[in-house]
Amino acid sequence: MTGNQIEFFDDIYRKYYKMMYDVALRIVKNPEIAEDVVADTFLVLITKINAVIEHEQPVKWLFRVLKNNALNERRAQSAHSAVPLDEHLAVAAADNLxxxxxxxxxxxxxxxxxxxxLRLxxxxxxxxxxxxxxxxxxxxRMQYSRARRRCAELLERQKNT
Known part of the structure; x- marks a missing residue:
């Protein structure tokens, strides 16, 4: 990631992490899963950082992805989901190679x-x-959680170099 991308990511993370966690927690009703959902959302942001930086409403995009991730997780938790998640809520596939x-x-x-x-x-x-x-x-779940934390640590170190 470039310096501009790291700065953008860091700014978004600092300003919106708590709010994103609160939204995810209201949807999934589990603190650990809410943390995973927020982390997943930030990893999606990393993969699409250039497009998000150029997006006219990057915060709205980020919260839409968060909501989709949280709803997908809630659906996966529910063994008897009566209403399937609409396809238009799915995160768009990456448009680069x-x-x-x-x-x-x-x-x-x-x-x-x-x-x-596999997960993201x-x-x-x-x-x-x-x-x-x-x-x-x-x-x-434990391996994924550890991998996510390790990824965040490495990204933080990379940002500081």
Whole structure:
């Protein structure tokens, strides 16, 4: 990421993290999952940072992605979802040719890269990722949470260099 992109990301993060967490928590009703939803949203922002910087309403875009992520998570939690999520709520596919892994910082293990890619780029549920990676769903959630934290740490270090 360039200096301008890092500055943009940092500004958005500092100004809106708490508000985003509160919105996600109201939707998913679970503090840990709300944190995951917000982190997922910021990782989506990283992958589409150039488009968001040029967007006429970047904060509105960010909250739309947050809402979509939170609703997807709530739907996944609900075993008997009566109303399917409308397709127009899904996050638009990336319009560039850079693979998702190209947006991840250097220093992530192969497993961390794989789980982040499956969850964020492939939009797979934890149960599906757990099967692919031959682990329990709880282990998958924990691995994802750790990978997300590690990614954030590496991005923070990268920003400060």
């Amino acid at each position: 850079t693979p998702f892994s190209g947006y991840l910082p250097n220093g992530l293990s192969e497993i961390e890269q794989k789980i982040l890619t 780029s492939e939009d797979l549920e934890y149960v599906e990722i757990a099967k692919i990676m031959n682990m329990t769903e709880n282990a998958c």
